[in-house]
Amino acid sequence: MEAPVKIKLRPALAAMAVLAAALGGTAATLNPAAATSAPTASTPSQGYLPGANHVFVINLENKGYDETWGPASAAPYLSQTLRSQGVLLNQYYGTAHNSQPNYVAQISGQGPNAQMQADCQTYTPFVGAGTASPGQAVGDGCVFPTGVPTVAGQLKAAGKTWKGYMEDMGSPCRHPALGAVDDTQKARVGDQYAARHNPFVYFAGITGSPDCAANDVDLTALATDLASAATTPNLSMITPNLCHDGHDSPCVDGHPGGLASADEWLKQWVPAITSSPAFKQDGVLVITFDESDGPQSDASACCGEGPGPNAALPGITGMGGGRVGALVLSPFTKGGTWSTTPYNHYSLLASIEDTFGLPYLGYAGTPGLNRFGLDVYNAKV
Numbered sequence: 173m174e175a176p177v178k179i180k181l182r183p184a185l186a187a188m189a190v191l192a193a194a195l196g197g198t199a200a201t202l203n204p205a206a207a208t209s210a211p212t213a214s215t216p217s218q219g220y221l222p223g224a225n226h227v228f229v230i231n232l233e234n235k236g237y238d239e240t241w242g243p244a245s246a247a248p249y250l251s252q253t254l255r256s257q258g259v260l261l262n263q264y265y266g267t268a269h270n271s272q273p274n275y276v277a278q279i280s281g282q283g284p285n286a287q288m289q290a291d292c293q294t295y296t297p298f299v300g301a302g303t304a305s306p307g308q309a310v311g312d313g314c315v316f317p318t319g320v321p322t323v324a325g326q327l328k329a330a331g332k333t334w335k336g337y338m339e340d341m342g343s344p345c346r347h348p349a350l351g352a353v354d355d356t357q358k359a360r361v362g363d364q365y366a367a368r369h370n371p372f373v374y375f376a377g378i379t380g381s382p383d384c385a386a387n388d389v390d391l392t393a394l395a396t397d398l399a400s401a402a403t404t405p406n407l408s409m410i411t412p413n414l415c416h417d418g419h420d421s422p423c424v425d426g427h428p429g430g431l432a433s434a435d436e437w438l439k440q441w442v443p444a445i446t447s448s449p450a451f452k453q454d455g456v457l458v459i460t461f462d463e464s465d466g467p468q469s470d471a472s473a474c475c476g477e478g479p480g481p482n483a484a485l486p487g488i489t490g491m492g493g494g495r496v497g498a499l500v501l502s503p504f505t506k507g508g509t510w511s512t513t514p515y516n517h518y519s520l521l522a523s524i525e526d527t528f529g530l531p532y533l534g535y536a537g538t539p540g541l542n543r544f545g546l547d548v549y550n551a552k553v
Contacts, residue, residue: 266493
């Protein structure tokens with residue numbers, strides 16, 4: 173007989189989880205027409221802990237929901253093969269334009285400012301003028317001071333581990349000199365790393381610590397780390413290079429780029445993750461996009477996101493980074509299902525913090541913000 177799966181719930185959420193299970197949550201069996209329908213209202217999701225202890229996040233670049241997940245998608249492995257194995261979050265949104273603040277949001281809950289919205293063309297220090305609720309550093313600039321917390325610091329304090337795996341980074345913790353122009357803004361043959369897609373190097377509390385060189389590493393280290401559950405970090409943030417994340421099209425090395433190149437990259441790395449001991453034991457893999465095609469295409473938002481202390485319009489022309497979708501694969505999810513619950517990058521951070529029992533940082537602590545619940549972790553629902 174199969175052993176029962178133990179699900180750990182935060183005490184205040186136990187009764188709600190039981191009710192959600194009885195009602196079937198907001199998850200449904202995959203139906204292409206319904207999965208691409210217009211946003212619909214759904215019951216706010218209450219986060220809970222399915223027993224996961226290893227979380228992997230892959231960020232791809234600059235694609236709206238319909239382009240990626242629609243019937244004409246240039247990424248059939250992602251939109252069909254992998255989609256049949258996991259839960260599609262079809263109301264998942266970016267939180268800003270352009271790219272850089274979306275990555276920062278996922279590990280800190282900090283909203284954008286003008287320099288971040290411009291993708292931090294110069295690697296400037298953040299000049300602050302106090303704080304605002306919830307947990308926002310007020311000011312402008314790119315590299316937050318040591319007092320601004322991240323999930324990396326939270327995990328270390330809790331005795332957990334983290335790593336960033338950045339394709340083409342080469343040297344660990346690679347970033348421009350403070351005050352210098354960022355020379356990784358454009359890809360070069362043999363070097364398609366983009367510092368703006370590596371959120372860890374925008375926090376002085378990380379770059380000023382030995383943890384950066386130890387934990388913010390080139391993607392090539394991932395294969396070795398996946399060999400055992402003990403060597404796999406509790407949190408792995410994975411960023412392909414500017415070709416393999418779909419950003420460039422065509423790429424400087426002659427590859428097509430866009431979703432086609434992203435799909436080929438996923439064919440290599442997703443099976444490596446999902447066949448690893450850590451994933452099989454208690455893993456969760458989230459594949460999403462930082463933002464839609466850009467502020468002129470879709471700057472919509474969800475989840476109550478509004479003006480921030482440093483940006484009246486986080487999405488430059490609107491309140492968010494547009495609808496992008498996300499796919500969650502896990503032993504705790506049911507393949508071929510989807511959820512209509514609204515989520516964004518702050519929801520992802522809050523859900524990661526739920527997983528490891530950590531306090532919510534920044535906008536991850538927004539009252540009423542949805543966190544992954546039984547609509548996502550639906551294997552036993």
